[in-house]
Amino acid sequence: MKVKFAKVKLLLLDVDGVLTDGMIYMGSEGEILKVFNARDGLAIKIALKSGLEVGLLSGRYSKITENRATELGIERVYLGYKNKLAVLEKLIKEENIDPETIAFCGDDIIDIPALRKVGVPITVANAAEEVKHIADYISGRAGGDGAVYEIVKQILTAKKMWDDAVENFIKDVNE
DSSP: OOOOGGGOOEEEEOSTTTTSOSOOEEOTTSOEEOOOOHHHHHHHHHHHHTTOEEEEEESSOOHHHHHHHHHHTOOEEEESOSOHHHHHHHHHHHHTOOGGGEEEEOOSGGGHHHHHHSSEEEEOTTSOHHHHTTOSEEOSSOTTTTHHHHHHHHHHHHTTOHHHHHHHHHHHHTO
């Protein structure tokens, strides 16, 4: 099946297992740490600057994730929602968004209902097998290891925007 990246207007990302390696690092005092890939963050900034909307849709609430979203300029942040399909359906209805223009990248069983709802279901190389079976695209990289960079590049390349997006981003950084 040909992946329909060119029609994507909104890229929703799960967090644990997509933007991170899925590991939860917990200290002796209960503090939790997450490790994010800098290249994924760069790709998100390029996407946003190019007009591709990016949002986070996670079953786990995390102040760390909230902080990362703010740092990257992500405004669509839905954290702590186990029923991701309900959030997605509400978003589609309230904002009159065509589900065919939404790409969602999830990696685990909890993501399956939302993946079935969107036009472009995506997953990462180390996703659960059940998720891989329904994804239209499986990145060559694992979650937390540049998978989001790869996905953003695929979408913007399909839209014939990647090269200009990179050049514009470099230009802005160097001004």
